[in-house]
Amino acid sequence: MALDFVQLAPEMGQFALILSLCLSAALFVLPLVGAHYGSNVLMQSGRSLATGFFIFVSFAFCCLVYSFLHDDFSVKYVASNSNSLLPYYYKISAVWGGHEGSLLLWILMLAGWTFAVAIFSRSLPLDMQARVLAVMGFVAVGFLSFILFTSNPFDRILPIPPQDGSDLNPLLQDIGLIIHPPVLYMGYVGFSVVFAFAIAALLTGRLDSAWARWSRPWATMAWGFLSVGIALGSWWAYYELGWGGWWFWDPVENASFLPWLIGTALIHSLAVTEKRSLFKSWTILLAIFTFSLSLLGTFLVRSGVLTSVHAFANDPERGVFILGFFLVVVGGSLTLFALRAPVVKGSAGFNLLSRETFLLANNILLTIIMIMVLLGTLYPLVADALSLGKISVGPPYFNLFFLPLMGLLCLLMAFGPLSNWKRTTGLQLVNLLWKPWAISLVIGLVFPLIYRDKYEILAALTVFIASWIVTALLADLFYRLRNSDSFFAGLKKLSLSYFAMVVAHAGIAVTTVGVGLTSIYTEQRDIRMEVGQKVTVVEYDFILNKLTHIDGPNYTAEEALITVMKDGKFLREMKPQKRRYLASGSTMTEVALDVSLFRDLYVAMGEPLTETAWAMRVHLKPFVRWIWLGALMMGFGAVLAVADKRYRKAIKQESPAVEVPVGKLVNE
Known part of the structure; x- marks a missing residue:
């Protein structure tokens, strides 16, 4: 059967x-x-x-x-x-x-x-x-x-x-x-x-x-x-x-x-x-x-x-x-x-300083960014179709436009939650935002000094923008709780939609830190590793101990056993592989990772050089996990927003607009 x-x-x-x-x-x-x-x-x-x-x-x-x-x-x-x-x-x-x-x-x-x-x-x-x-x-x-x-x-x-x-x-x-x-x-x-x-x-x-x-x-x-x-x-x-x-x-x-x-x-x-x-x-x-x-x-x-x-x-x-x-x-x-x-x-109308204006600016910037990405994606296809030659649009083009526009968008994110619908006074925004601005500026300027010996102005700017988003959210939260009997009683009065906004915006800040600091501070070395040899990348020592042949369910592999040391102390063992799949004969690299909240150690095998030596690629990638942690926070924010009780209420009683037949509009 x-x-x-x-x-x-x-x-x-x-x-x-x-x-x-x-x-x-x-x-x-x-x-x-x-x-x-x-x-x-x-x-x-x-x-x-x-x-x-x-x-x-x-x-x-x-x-x-x-x-x-x-x-x-x-x-x-x-x-x-x-x-x-x-x-x-x-x-x-x-x-x-x-x-x-x-x-x-x-x-x-x-x-x-x-x-x-x-x-x-x-x-x-x-x-x-x-x-x-x-x-x-x-x-x-x-x-x-x-x-x-x-x-x-x-x-x-x-x-x-x-x-x-x-x-x-x-x-x-x-x-x-x-x-x-x-x-x-x-x-x-x-x-x-x-x-x-x-x-x-x-x-x-x-x-x-x-x-x-x-x-x-x-x-x-x-x-x-x-x-x-x-x-x-x-x-x-x-x-x-x-x-x-x-x-x-x-x-x-x-x-x-x-x-x-x-x-x-x-x-x-x-x-x-x-x-x-x-x-x-x-x-x-x-x-x-x-x-x-x-x-x-x-x-x-x-x-x-x-x-x-x-x-x-x-x-x-x-x-x-x-x-x-x-x-x-x-x-x-x-x-x-x-x-x-x-x-x-x-x-309905609204003033220049209002939440509507800031959300409109948000929409305009996102649309401009989308058009920029769309043009960079489609232009090579259009050029090829029109016989203008093979044209490649790569990261330099996208980064040139995307990074400044996204930076401006992140700076604007602080204003939306703190502004009122219809009308907001400039004095109100100044009173609410000067402390977040000052705190963020200090954090941004100081961070590169304590993180690495070499001062990076882009790292300072990245941390300032992320801190600006978070501190503005905190300022808005405390402003909303100012008349509450207690901190927790005030939190209970806030809607899930508000917490969703806070979590999602904080997720943008976390991703910003990950993208910026990983791009600036990544250390990479392509090296030759001999069995018994030690290689140092920043403060980490990598020692290739041995090479082993592995038989998998549908592949064979060469596996390297690498010991990682820091300050002379054992940290962990890493086992990158080079696999060959039996059915197709294709080869694949399986990287070895040592992950933590603040950095990844990343080792990939290249090609064999001798019986006891391989080409290796070693990375130290700081804050790379923050990229995906921020995205998970955005997803969780979406769940919180959908869980808001306003969206679970029966809405049959909402007053509908009068239906207008399409034909009537055409005739008009």
Whole structure:
């Protein structure tokens, strides 16, 4: 019986995907028709259709997992990305290790978010929920059509399948593949929910504080997942690729960073729309552009136009399909926005010194940064397409623009929480911020003196900016608690959304410290190490004790045993490896790390020089962990924001705006 299911699993998965396409098409059409004609039955069908869509996609995904676990190499995708010697946990993660499976994971995440909207948005007006689910159904139709017609993971190799698979790319045989893509895709796809809310608002004309309150937790949660997903990718590249870096401005890295930048602007703009009914049109545009950039990232990764360690090199026809869908989504949504823009204008005002102004400045800076990254990413592709030659845009370009703009953005972060809505006096800001400014200046100037012998002005500036963010947050906290009976009683009165803001902004400060100090103070040496030889890097001594041959489950390796000493005292042993994978013959470097909160020791093996000597790369990387710690804090801040009780209240009673038919606007 088990054998029969192994043979049938691909066909059952294929059938489940076809049923999913039918259900998503119905989800696109029926609730939308019901909302137009006021049919409760059709509008309520959206929840059932969303549930069925999720169930069948989940079943198809499980069928593909089953085929991998049982080494069904008659399935082309399994044969290309697995091997009988591959450990079972890598067989599971190999499901999304290639193009077809990662696309199926994308669709599974989309189905999960759609199901979540159906379950957790019951308090929405029925017509709004129906339109939101219909838009999600439209997105699902596009991606299910893509996978079924161009990228089917269940295609067979018949009549004679291979006896064994080609193996999973050695770069992907790591825990990073297990956790990074699912978390990143949760962020990518999560912005489809906000996009759906935006389109539903344009269709109904219901774009008010209630709409922003409905949309805000979905945007915040997607942003949190994307923040953590990007950080996991950086962490994975850091220890897996062997070069010791954590970000290279790779085009595919940029593809995930672009929606994060605009998503950050979106969650701040939603706050203004919710609190003050301002920036409505701008918020809608941000929601459209955030999801559009997620689609653009999908196109860049899957079209074959990029050469990257992250990219899937595939048939360009797939890229044409994604590009066409991208143009339909962007063109259609912007056309709808142009027709409906007169309905969504805000009329409230605010002074130059106000929280609205600072949040607007935040949005403008984030948008400029996004455009700068987008131009640097796409310009080489455009130049190549226009036969202008092969042009490379690397870290010098990005750092030239990105670092000053992000520094300015971080400096502005202190003003937002301490300013009032509508109007703030300059005297109030001065009284609240002069102490944080003075404390931060002292910390920034003193830090390089006590940390290293050589004074680095950039280190002083980095620590000043990070301290400025944190001390301003503390000043705001104490200002809010000034009239409380006790410190803890005052804390209880503050909302979870406020603590979410504090944690997320503090996470930005922590990441700033990590990025700045790691870039400035990293020590690196490429050396020859002989057995018994001692090499000194800063205050650490590295001694190569012996070389050992290792036989792994699907690889062989040479392992170096290195003793690390500090001030003549034993610190720890490190065991870097150079692996050769049996199925593919590929070689990979497995670095050895000694990690702590304030520094990493990093050792990677290069190439053998003699029987007893190897080329080695040794790094001392201060504060590098702070990069990812800050991102985790941002993700935790997102969780706190979504947990705020305001977003769990029933909001059916919110007064909706009057619906304006699209035809009326066209006629006007």
